[in-house]
Amino acid sequence: MDVATAPPDAAEPVGSEWAPEPFATEGDAPPAPRSRRVSWRRVLAAVFLLGVLGAGGAYSQKERIAPEVADMSRRLIGDERTARIEGWFFKVEDRIDQAKYRLFGGETNPFATRQVRVDFVPKPAPREVFYFVGEGASDLPSPDAFMPIPMRPPATRALRENLEAGEGVWTTTGLPLSSPGDPLMMKTFIRPDTSRPYALVGVLLMDHRRIRLHLMGGTEDPGGDLGVRGPGAIAEEHQDEVLVAWNGGFKGPHGGFGMVANGLTYRPLRNGLATLCVKDGGAVVLGEYGRDFTWDDSFSACRQNVILLVDHGEVNNRTAEGNDTWGYVQVNSSEFITWRSAVGVTKDGDLLVAAGNSLSAETLAKALWAAGAEYAMQLDINSPYVLTGLFFRQPDGTTKSEKFMDTMPDTASRFWRTQERDFMYATLDESGYR
Numbered sequence: 001m002d003v004a005t006a007p008p009d010a011a012e013p014v015g016s017e018w019a020p021e022p023f024a025t026e027g028d029a030p031p032a033p034r035s036r037r038v039s040w041r042r043v044l045a046a047v048f049l050l051g052v053l054g055a056g057g058a059y060s061q062k063e064r065i066a067p068e069v070a071d072m073s074r075r076l077i078g079d080e081r082t083a084r085i086e087g088w089f090f091k092v093e094d095r096i097d098q099a100k101y102r103l104f105g106g107e108t109n110p111f112a113t114r115q116v117r118v119d120f121v122p123k124p125a126p127r128e129v130f131y132f133v134g135e136g137a138s139d140l141p142s143p144d145a146f147m148p149i150p151m152r153p154p155a156t157r158a159l160r161e162n163l164e165a166g167e168g169v170w171t172t173t174g175l176p177l178s179s180p181g182d183p184l185m186m187k188t189f190i191r192p193d194t195s196r197p198y199a200l201v202g203v204l205l206m207d208h209r210r211i212r213l214h215l216m217g218g219t220e221d222p223g224g225d226l227g228v229r230g231p232g233a234i235a236e237e238h239q240d241e242v243l244v245a246w247n248g249g250f251k252g253p254h255g256g257f258g259m260v261a262n263g264l265t266y267r268p269l270r271n272g273l274a275t276l277c278v279k280d281g282g283a284v285v286l287g288e289y290g291r292d293f294t295w296d297d298s299f300s301a302c303r304q305n306v307i308l309l310v311d312h313g314e315v316n317n318r319t320a321e322g323n324d325t326w327g328y329v330q331v332n333s334s335e336f337i338t339w340r341s342a343v344g345v346t347k348d349g350d351l352l353v354a355a356g357n358s359l360s361a362e363t364l365a366k367a368l369w370a371a372g373a374e375y376a377m378q379l380d381i382n383s384p385y386v387l388t389g390l391f392f393r394q395p396d397g398t399t400k401s402e403k404f405m406d407t408m409p410d411t412a413s414r415f416w417r418t419q420e421r422d423f424m425y426a427t428l429d430e431s432g433y434r
Helices: 040-060 062-077 079-104 361-370 412-416
Strands: 185-190 201-206 211-216 242-247 259-261 264-267 274-279 284-288 299-304 308-311 338-345 351-359 375-381 388-393 399-403 423-428
Touching: 185 361, 201 242, 201 361, 211 259, 211 274, 211 299, 242 338, 242 351, 242 375, 242 412, 274 375, 284 308, 284 338, 284 375, 308 338, 308 361, 338 361, 351 361, 361 375, 388 412, 399 412
Parallel strands: none
Antiparallel strands: 185 201, 201 351, 211 423, 242 388, 242 423, 259 264, 259 299, 274 284, 274 299, 308 375, 338 351, 338 375, 388 399
């Protein structure tokens, strides 16, 4: 039937106006209530979505919560199982990083976005030079001849054919109390892994003649389990002179690497381990304990951690060893691709501090070798722990701090707080320089 000739009661309602339903009359059955059925698919989808959001939130905060989670895991399931879970996590994270770089690219210069900070540089009084005029006065040297020779950075080595702008080039930009003509510190970066162009190692070089290195034991590590607890804080008398601070080595029980500092023996020193020592006069010594040196009365502090990364100017062929070499668990942590840190010395005795992301022990060693290290020792690993802070004096006497690399977790002000784990810091000391 054509709609135009259809009777009115058969026509469909037209338009969007609301029409009330007819009132129920006596005898009509009440309308059945609508049943609300909960779909298990919807429940599972909601649970999955909440899980994804929770996992994403936890991942975004992993640097903050990772230490607590790791410590709780060790208490619940033991160190061995925790290490295996960490190894699995690092593999997954590494694959994610590789995929992100292939899809979106990424930074290949850790200092590319850094703003230059201007700090207050108080100039010491000029040195007075007295001349006694007499015969041969024309042959007297100029006053400049009595000034110390500025620090000369080591030559760097290229680990790849195509270098990024600034890669392997030493600069003083953005460093405390440093300028091109008077470099107290210099920095560069190295990309040591050709399969991971985003693995960036920032290297800081310090003139050993103008600094004093301090080793500070933490309140819990490395000796808390043995009842030896350190101050865990920058000494009050050093707070106006601190230039740089950085993390120490592994937790005390994780390998039993020795440390003596602050008048305490946190753990006994052992032969065959990479060892960094500071002498009473400020000299820094780095090498293999028992082979290159042992403790004597001229030492004030020593810290050990695993084996040498660079030994006599060459990458140590033991960097790929696993198990007991790199800790006490039966897991090859040398292959973990994660944040790592290290300390080294050049042939001239200048101090190197290095840190970077997505590194194995071997690629970290290559980076130190490429930066000119004669000896180098790994420190701590994993992003929650690896941190280097720079400190800038201001005209009003205050000190501002910033991270050496923007991608490092936490803030440099962490070192103003009491630390559970050991750390190291350098203060300005030019008493033997001029």
